[in-house]
Amino acid sequence: MKSRSTTILVVRKDGKTVIAGDGQVTLGSSVMKATAKKIRKLHDGKVVVGFAGSAADGLALMERLEEKLNKYRGNLLKAAVELAKDWRTDKFLRRLEAVLIAADKEKMFLISGNGDVIEPDEPILATGSGGDFARSAALALYRKTDLSARQIVEEAMKIASQICIYTNDNFTVEEL
Numbered sequence: 001m002k003s004r005s006t007t008i009l010v011v012r013k014d015g016k017t018v019i020a021g022d023g024q025v026t027l028g029s030s031v032m033k034a035t036a037k038k039i040r041k042l043h044d045g046k047v048v049v050g051f052a053g054s055a056a057d058g059l060a061l062m063e064r065l066e067e068k069l070n071k072y073r074g075n076l077l078k079a080a081v082e083l084a085k086d087w088r089t090d091k092f093l094r095r096l097e098a099v100l101i102a103a104d105k106e107k108m109f110l111i112s113g114n115g116d117v118i119e120p121d122e123p124i125l126a127t128g129s130g131g132d133f134a135r136s137a138a139l140a141l142y143r144k145t146d147l148s149a150r151q152i153v154e155e156a157m158k159i160a161s162q163i164c165i166y167t168n169d170n171f172t173v174e175e176l
Helices: 055-071 076-089 131-144 149-163
Strands: 007-013 016-021 025-027 030-033 039-042 047-053 098-103 108-111 124-128 172-175
Touching: 007 047, 007 098, 007 131, 007 149, 016 039, 016 047, 016 098, 016 149, 039 055, 039 172, 047 055, 047 124, 055 076, 055 098, 076 098, 076 108, 098 124, 108 124, 124 131, 131 149, 149 172
Parallel strands: none
Antiparallel strands: 007 016, 007 124, 016 172, 025 030, 039 047, 047 098, 098 108
16 A cells, blocks of 8 residues: 655744644555654754655654764754765665655755755745645745744645645644
8 A cells, every 4th residue: 555645844934943744644545643743853952854755764764864963963954965865875764765854943955865955945845745735825925924934834734734635634833
């Protein structure tokens, strides 16, 4: 059975970085769980991370990112690049099927096993099966309203959950 993804969204505005992830875990055509937590704070609460894809793989990658953050003294860019390099070249890590979004107060990155470390032009980033829906809604709200980062994240995630069948409205939200 193929497992489906999720929706992770991060927005930075007015000095606040907010990330959210939905709680749905889908296997085949069944919802297996509605309350999964797919986002975490790392490095003494200075970095927020979310994953889309396999839960075990996402959690393993979060642990690796935490190790890199510790090694590089919280330098998120260096930690993300080193994780992506390891992920692409290590025989074990190459098999992991997840995508990470990591953000601190200054930067945000999408990190993948293809070696991607992508920093968006605007301070909004999303991934997962509902990621394009959430990102589109967040961009519109960011550009055309005075909503806070948290309000944008919450509203965009609600919109994504109403469109993407692999995204529910049980969100976990973390803020820096």
